[in-house]
Amino acid sequence: MKYMLIMRATDETWASFENVDFNEIIESMGKFNDEMIRAGVLVAAEGLDDAAKGVVVDYSTETPVVTDGPYGETKELFGGFWILNVASQEEAIEWAKRAPMAGPGSKCEIRRVTQIDEFPQDNEWIRKEREWREATGQL
Numbered sequence: 634m635k636y637m638l639i640m641r642a643t644d645e646t647w648a649s650f651e652n653v654d655f656n657e658i659i660e661s662m663g664k665f666n667d668e669m670i671r672a673g674v675l676v677a678a679e680g681l682d683d684a685a686k687g688v689v690v691d692y693s694t695e696t697p698v699v700t701d702g703p704y705g706e707t708k709e710l711f712g713g714f715w716i717l718n719v720a721s722q723e724e725a726i727e728w729a730k731r732a733p734m735a736g737p738g739s740k741c742e743i744r745r746v747t748q749i750d751e752f753p754q755d756n757e758w759i760r761k762e763r764e765w766r767e768a769t770g771q772l
Contacts, residue, residue, distance in 0.1 A: 634718070634746075635676060635746035640712040640734060640741060642712050642736075645737045666715075669717065669728065676718050677714075677715070678716070716746060722745065726743060729743055
């Protein structure tokens with residue numbers, strides 16, 4: 634089963650990292666990623682750019698509204714993610730507990746990644762997606 638571990642942080646979290654040497658952050662994340670690679674569970678891992686450089690597309694109205702960052706009140710932002718292929722949610726939790734994410738407001742959300750087999754296989758769009766995934770080596 635695949636699980637996504639989503640790095641979440643508050644403004645307070647980001648402020649606490651201002652005085653931390655970036656090389657220390659890279660070192661601790663690198664070691665953690667290497668552990669997961671050696672264990673054979675890491676599928677993907679990416680960090681996300683500064684939220685101030687992002688946009689939000691809001692679908693609350695008939696015509697979607699695009700808002701540039703930075704955003705008004707920020708309670709939590711996603712900072713990056715890992716996708717793990719593990720046997721259970723419990724195993725994903727154990728990996729998340731080892732992530733180098735100490736600090737005020739730091740959290741890791743864990744969500745199972747649904748698989749294409751869980752959707753109606755007689756649906757035209759699911760069949761097309763399955764064909765695409767097979768053609769690109771994803772299945």
